[in-house]
Amino acid sequence: MATLVKQLKRTSPVLLYAAYLLLALTLLGIGLSIYRLVVGLGPTTNMNDYYPWGIWISIDLFLIPVAGAAFTISLISYFFGRERYHDVIRPAVLAGVIGYGVVGILLFLDIGRWFQFYNIFNPRYINLHSFLEEISLCVTLYTGILILEILPVLLERWNIQTPTRWINRGIYIIAGAGIVLSALHQSSLGSLFLLMPYKLHPLWWTPALPVLFFFQATYTGLSMTAIAVTLIWRARGIPLDRELFRRIGQAMALNLLLYLAIKAGDWMGAGEVPLLLKPDAYGLLAWFELIIGVFVPMAILFSKLIRHSAAPFWAGVFALIGTFINRLVISWIGLAEPSPVVYTPHWIEIAITLGIMSGGVLLYALIAYYFRLLPERHASPTT
């Protein structure tokens, strides 16, 4: 660590200060998390009977498709047989492990009776009708699978090979199970809202929610991969693989197009187009979300002007913002209740969210530095 600090001080002091800031935020977040567990949700959050879910749930709903990077890349590289994508499996899987870790921690802090969270694994209690139960089980199992997938990266540093051999032998089973579990919980996240036909705004509520959430997860996961890979490659000063990036861009465009087609078809089929044209907050929000999250990324990917290796990065940034707005509306703004109070997050809720996420980013950066996330031919001495 000391060498890293010394090296950063010399080469890029800005990055060092950023790391210190992330560390400070993480420590504050951990402290406040403990405080929240000790004193309860009342003094530390602004959630109330009319807005029982706050920003933690919104962030979780956003981070799960972002962490879906691992799911999309595994599918393409292992099953569509695209060798080139093997280069980005490790960064994507690591994003998955850390993303789901952050989600798990925020969920644990969010549930009121956290001291008996293990009831979701109790076979005598679990409710198989409940999508929330199904998501809990799938996410837990999937996190286990992601850890198996990332284990070889950690172990090879100490030259431990036996577990890696076993994992590699079963990689198609492991990756396949991960893909099935991802397809289940990414779509089920949308199914959660099927029980709220009279609560969620009609522009967002549709029986097609599971399908929409699924395709949103695939393009959001690809976006996250494009962003992470661009950043890591740039940080290492390695030229981007243009052919690979062209293909990631095409995959993103394909999934964005599918998402848009289903969404537009659903609006037209349900006769909700007039709601889109109504100049109220919800109509505007729907357009805003669609333009930022779907139209702008597609324009970047399709237009000849920006079709170079930076296009997936910028398209990804906008797609991610769009997904964030979408999940924020579905879990908060669009869940209208006849309410005498309005929810805005308490500063402790925000500080905890930033803190846990900073911890995730810091951990990702450290692992990216100390372990070999890049393929052999790009490997450079790190320590």
Add this chain to the structure above:
Amino acid sequence: MSTISRKDFLKILGLAAGSAFLPTVRAQAAIGEADDHVAMLYDSTLCVGCNACTNACRQWNHTTPEPDAEGLHDAPQALSADTWTLIQLYKEGDEYAFVKRQCMHCVHPACVSGCPVQALQKTPQGPVTYDPSRCIGCRYCMYTCPFHVPRFEWDEVIPKIAKCTFCYDRILDGKGPACAERCPTGALIWGRRADLLAEAEKRLAEHPDRYVNHIYGKDDAGGTSVLYLSAVPFEKLGLEDLGTEPIPQLSEDTARVVLPGIIIGGPLALVAIHWISKKGAWEETWPL
């Protein structure tokens, strides 16, 4: 050996096909049972807004009064962790009416369908009960309930969900819910759901001029165990039009199709994709 596995396979296929018809069968069966559930009938035209029900509820369930600004009266404004039932006033010009709020004890409760750990349960007698020893405090029930009923003890370090239980402990003792037994005007009565529906039909037939011609809760949201009669349109009392389909229907139907679909179809699709891509058939055409 192979015949057995083929038979099993066919059985699974049959189950998958048959499951498409299951929802209708299940819904009908449950509505049949609902006749014998305990229920309440609240006749808004007979209610004088005396709040005896609220008070009886407090005494039996040991909830804390929520006084007004002067501290003179127990004046809860809405359902809360401390107020499991209350009387609200609707007033428009000279017209006014009271409405009682509490858990509706749906025939097909969305909260029970969504609860991951079965902390909320539909009891065989009809009441929807809550078991804190199972609850993880996820608050999904608060969002799934179309009547905005479940509340949360936000200020407790070890919080619980709070809502009317139909005084399930009293029901097990052969007694009625505390609120209905206390009501001095007969605006709130309790009994077998089918009997109360018959009583409500009778009142509607005898005094068509007095009532809106609808028993709210008979079929609304798939049926509830708290039934309402009113002289003013139900929306004005905050009882919205929720259709007649049980709220959990779509979610449970989706689960029945999508979950086995992905669990069985997912691996098959992966094998197929892998096989095709191994043959290199779409190397050039497929855009990825």
